[in-house]
Every structure is written in structure tokens, then in C-alpha cells.
Amino acid sequence: MRGILLVARRDFAAYVNTYWGWVIITVALLLDGVLFQAVGVTNTPQYSADVLKQFFYTHGGVSLAVGVVTTMRLFAEERQTGTMVLLESSPLSDRQLVMGKYLSAMMLMALFQLLTLYMPGMILVNGKIGYDQIAVGYFGVMLMASAGIAVGTWTSSISRNQILAAVLGAIVVMFFVMCFRIAKVTDPPFNSLFTQVAFYMKQFAPFEEGRINTENVVYFGSVTFGFLLLATQALTARRWE
Amino acid sequence: MITVEGLTHYYGDRRAVEGLTFSIQENEIIGVLGLNGAGKSTTLKVLAGLLIPTAGTIKIDGVDLASASAEFRSRIGYLPEDPPLYKEMTVTEFLMYVGQLKGRSARDVAARLPEVLRTCQIEHVANRVIGELSHGYKKRVGIAQAIIHQPRVVILDEPISGLDPKQIVEMRQVVRSLGKTCTVLISSHILTEVSETCDRVLMLAGGRIVAEGLESDLADAATAKAGVHVTMVLRGDRATVEGALRSVSAVTASEFAEETHGFLKVRISLSQDARESLVAALVTAGVGVRRMVEEEAELENIFLGLTKGATA
Numbered sequence: 001m002r003g004i005l006l007v008a009r010r011d012f013a014a015y016v017n018t019y020w021g022w023v024i025i026t027v028a029l030l031l032d033g034v035l036f037q038a039v040g041v042t043n044t045p046q047y048s049a050d051v052l053k054q055f056f057y058t059h060g061g062v063s064l065a066v067g068v069v070t071t072m073r074l075f076a077e078e079r080q081t082g083t084m085v086l087l088e089s090s091p092l093s094d095r096q097l098v099m100g101k102y103l104s105a106m107m108l109m110a111l112f113q114l115l116t117l118y119m120p121g122m123i124l125v126n127g128k129i130g131y132d133q134i135a136v137g138y139f140g141v142m143l144m145a146s147a148g149i150a151v152g153t154w155t156s157s158i159s160r161n162q163i164l165a166a167v168l169g170a171i172v173v174m175f176f177v178m179c180f181r182i183a184k185v186t187d188p189p190f191n192s193l194f195t196q197v198a199f200y201m202k203q204f205a206p207f208e209e210g211r212i213n214t215e216n217v218v219y220f221g222s223v224t225f226g227f228l229l230l231a232t233q234a235l236t237a238r239r240w241e
Numbered sequence: 242m243i244t245v246e247g248l249t250h251y252y253g254d255r256r257a258v259e260g261l262t263f264s265i266q267e268n269e270i271i272g273v274l275g276l277n278g279a280g281k282s283t284t285l286k287v288l289a290g291l292l293i294p295t296a297g298t299i300k301i302d303g304v305d306l307a308s309a310s311a312e313f314r315s316r317i318g319y320l321p322e323d324p325p326l327y328k329e330m331t332v333t334e335f336l337m338y339v340g341q342l343k344g345r346s347a348r349d350v351a352a353r354l355p356e357v358l359r360t361c362q363i364e365h366v367a368n369r370v371i372g373e374l375s376h377g378y379k380k381r382v383g384i385a386q387a388i389i390h391q392p393r394v395v396i397l398d399e400p401i402s403g404l405d406p407k408q409i410v411e412m413r414q415v416v417r418s419l420g421k422t423c424t425v426l427i428s429s430h431i432l433t434e435v436s437e438t439c440d441r442v443l444m445l446a447g448g449r450i451v452a453e454g455l456e457s458d459l460a461d462a463a464t465a466k467a468g469v470h471v472t473m474v475l476r477g478d479r480a481t482v483e484g485a486l487r488s489v490s491a492v493t494a495s496e497f498a499e500e501t502h503g504f505l506k507v508r509i510s511l512s513q514d515a516r517e518s519l520v521a522a523l524v525t526a527g528v529g530v531r532r533m534v535e536e537e538a539e540l541e542n543i544f545l546g547l548t549k550g551a552t553a
Contacts, residue, residue: 006341010327018329083325086386089289090342091311239293 007100034202048127056137064148071152072166074101094235133210140207152225158233247295257283258448270420272435275445289319318392322399324383328372343390361385377408470536478528485526491515
């Protein structure tokens with residue numbers, strides 16, 4: 001655990017001590033604010049709970065994008081700058097390296113979430129919503145972002161440069177997001193399969209409304225675990241090159 | 242201390258090294274020599290635990306790379322040709338991080354830091370950001386990261402590449418001081434560098450060891466393979482000298498360089514060390530032997546002699 005935290009702390013420091021992490025957060029906050037204004041704050045009267053639901057709908061997407069962009073550097077940048085040998089020649093296992101990197105991206109994601117609290121805070125002050133809906137919404141966002149970060153960690157582990165890692169990560173995440181559309185144009189039993197794996201419409205939707213379903217938690221947990229396992233295997237495979 | 246047996250590594254179908262077997266004693270400074278593609282870097286990467294060999298065993302103090310890779314790697318310090326540095330960190334922050342990454346506690350690393358900074362002669366840049374340092378200082382920080390956790394073995398891949406002459410001299414001092422506390426492996430294609438700093442040399446060509454030993458041993462081996470070359474200054478006529486040379490069976494070639502004031506300067510190649518017979522034959526023929534100088538087997542000559550014919 002000590003090794004995981006060590007890697008996570010350094011990588012998190014690299015995000016916040018350079019312009020990189022702040023550029024991502026600033027752009028994401030701007031996008032989040034504009035989307036909240038455009039989708040959530042309208043002239044049509046709405047229930048506060050619906051406004052919060054709209055917020056989490058758009059905020060979930062922005063968080064996924066943040067996850068992909070932050071993870072592209074995790075391993076690909078280390079390879080580009082030649083610092084990967086520091087990690088590979090250390091006594092840490094590949095699993096510990098992957099977990100450390102994943103955790104650093106999750107820490108940045110948590111920081112981003114903290115900075116967006118003002119938006120549900122505004123709904124809380126001006127409307128009638130419960131703290132539980134906010135908490136469950138953020139829990140769902142973090143779960144979905146965790147899955148996105150795990151995807152990005154994997155694509156970064158198999159890519160030689162950051163751009164390629166980001167493009168691959170975006171393609172995989174977009175696939176999971178768009179699965180509900182694919183489900184509409186496919187026949188049984190594939191349509192139900194695609195519906196089940198859809199990040200947004202199937203797995204994330206209950207969180208937007210303040211509901212926690214075990215199956216959704218297990219789903220995002222499984223996707224996270226699966227892609228982190230793939231990333232670990234990718235690192236191990238490189239030692240056999 | 243380090244034992245390597247039958248080390249073989251393939252990149253896909255391409256063989257990088259095959260059947261390397263050698264051992265290294267404690268506190269030795271070993272030079273790994275070879276042309277580009279000889280297998281130097283692959284050998285060092287395997288020794289550093291970065292690659293898992295296709296076949297063979299590697300042990301440090303009995304700890305096997307295959308069965309205890311984490312413990313094996315904690316005993317190694319590795320500096321690749323391009324120093325792996327986080328340029329946004331200060332030297333101290335970086336070394337503290339690497340020391341802990343290699344398994345030491347923060348307190349241990351902090352206690353060892355002054356000694357490492359002193360050994361690598363980087364005390365005065367300890368609080369500077371790495372990205373702002375010159376290439377020479379970055380190399381030294383690279384060495385510092387390789388020794389911060391007190392490894393048993395330090396592996397330096399081309400440590401002097403890109404350094405200016407002053408930095409090279411300073412780097413030699415650093416490497417020699419490392420040899421007092423740990424075993425050092427240096428890869429280089431700069432032969433004089435290996436000659437200056439190393440106790441023993443491993444020569445690789447085509448992924449195999451073609452020679453191993455002290456520089457003087459290798460010179461003997463090169464002599465056995467390439468023969469002895471002497472330059473003589475003789476008094477006498479050319480025909481008589483040629484006749485005398487023909488009578489010595491070990492003479493394989495002779496080259497008359499110049500003739501001044503009655504003296505002949507001749508470069509003579511012998512298939513074996515038959516210098517006494519050569520002088521006797523010349524004196525018997527009435528030729529005056531003014532001077533005989535053996536061409537010293539420079540490491541460059543030894544290397545070329547021993548690697549001749551080896552294919553990658």
C-alpha cells in the first residue's frame with residue numbers, strides 16, 4: 001500500500017504542480033458551467049430534483065472526458081520521457097504501479113468534483129433537494145469516472161504516446177456511452193447486451209435520480225477492475241518483449 | 242556475487258544475446274564493451290530487472306531474478322543512457338521519491354541523501370529544479386538516483402555519452418568512488434573510458450561474449466589471435482634484412498617505412514612472440530639492431546582483433 005500511495009502522491013503532485021492539471025480542471029469547469037446554464041437553468045419551470053438530475057447528466061459526461069484526458073499521460077508520458085524505467089526497475093509490482101497511477105487520477109477527479117459543488121449548492125439554496133440526492137449523484141459520477149479512468153489507464157499502458165492513448169481511450173469510452181444507441185439498431189439478444197453495458201442510459205441514470213442500485217455499482221466496479229487488470233497485464237507483457 | 246548462466250534474450254525472432262555466462266565479484270568495476278547491436282543494453286536491461294530473459298538464470302547474492310524479482314530489483318541501481326528524471330522536481334525531492342520507490346523509508350533516504358549528493362558532486366544544486374540543470378549535472382543526478390537506496394549493484398549504461406571533457410574526468414571520479422561501496426557495471430563503446438575506469442572487461446559481439454578479463458589478459462588474447470607487431474631501426478642493406486626476415490618462420494609481413502642516414506625503419510608482423518629469434522637472425526646476418534619497439538596493444542586494437550568475424 002505504501003508503494004501505491006507513493007506513486008499516487010507523486011503523480012497527483014505532477015498534476016497540480018504543473019499547468020496540466022489546472023488547464024484540464026479549468027476547461028472542464030467552464031464546460032460544466034456552460035452546460036449547466038444551458039440545460040439545467042431554463043425559463044421553463046422545473047422541479048429542483050429535475051434540475052439536479054440534468055446537472056448530473058451533463059456533469060457525468062464532462063467527468064468522463066476529464067478522466068480520459070487525465071489518464072492519457074499516466075504511462076504514455078513516462079514512456080515518452082524515459083522515466084518508465086524508474087518504475088519498472090523498482091521493487092514495486094506491476095499491480096502496485098497501475099493502482100498508484102489509477103489512484104492519482106482518481107484524486108484529481110475528486111478535486112474536480114469538489115470544485116463543482118457550487119452548482120448543486122446553488123440548487124440546494126434556491127430549491128428543494130436533499131443532500132442525499134447530491135451525495136448519490138456524486139457517488140455515481142465518481143463510479144462512472146472510475147470506469148473511464150480505468151479505461152484510460154489501460155490505453156495509456158499500451159500506447160507509446162499520449163495522443164494515441166487519449167484517442168484510444170476516447171474511442172473505448174464512447175463505445176460504452178453509445179451502447180444504448182447501438183442497442184436500438186441491433187436484434188435480440190445483442191440489443192439487450194448493449195443496453196446492459198451502456199454507461200449512461202442504463203447504468204448511470206439511477207444515480208442521477210438519487211437511487212443506488214447494487215447492480216449499477218457492481219457494473220462500474222467490474223469495468224474498473226477489468227480494465228485495471230488489463231493495464232497490469234500490459235505492463236507485465238512488456239517485460240517479456 | 243552476480244552469477245549469470247546461459248542468459249539468452251530474443252526480441253521476437255531476433256536474437257539479442259545468447260548463452261551469456263559470467264560472474265562478477267563484490268566491488269568490481271566491470272566494463273561491458275561492444276559495438277552497437279552487440280547486446281550490451283539488452284544484457285544490462287535484463288540485469289536491471291527490466292526484461293525477463295528468454296532463457297538463463299541471473300542471481301545477485303543468490304537472489305534469483307525469476308523467482309524473487311522484487312527483492313532482486315531492490316538490490317540494483319540502474320542508469321540508462323538518457324537519465325530518467327522528473328524535470329519538474331528539485332534534485333532533493335526527486336532523490337527522496339526514488340529512494341522510497343526503491344523500498345527505503347523516508348527517514349533512511351533523508352539520512353543517506355547528504356552522502357549521495359557528495360559522492361555525485363551535486364550538493365550545490367540539491368535545491369534546484371532538475372529541468373534547469375546542464376546535461377552533465379543531469380547525468381550525475383541520474384547516478385544519484387541509481388545509488389540512493391544503497392544498491393549492491395549499480396548499472397550505468399553509457400554514463401559519459403554527451404559529456405564534455407571536464408565532465409568526463411569528473412564522472413570518472415564518481416564512478417571510481419562508487420566502486421568502493423558497490424559493484425559497478427558500465428556499458429560503453431568508448432574503449433578508453435572502459436580502460437580508464439574498469440577493473441575487468443566483458444567484450445560482446447553478436448550477442449555473445451568474445452572476451453573477458455583484465456585489459457592485460459585481453460591484450461595477451463589479442464596477441465595470440467592477431468600476433469605481435471614491432472617496429473625496428475636497423476643498420477644494413479635492405480636485401481640482407483629481407484633475407485634474415487625470411488629465415489624467421491614467425492614473420493608474416495614486413496614493411497619498409499623509411500631509410501635515412503644508413504638506417505632502415507621496418508614494421509614487422511609476427512604470428513607469435515618470436516622477438517628473440519628475430520633479433521638473433523638479424524644479428525647473425527650481420528645486421529645492426531639499433532632499436533626494437535613493440536606496438537602496444539591498445540584496447541581499440543584488442544577489441545577489433547577479438548570481435549573480428551563475430552556477426553550479429
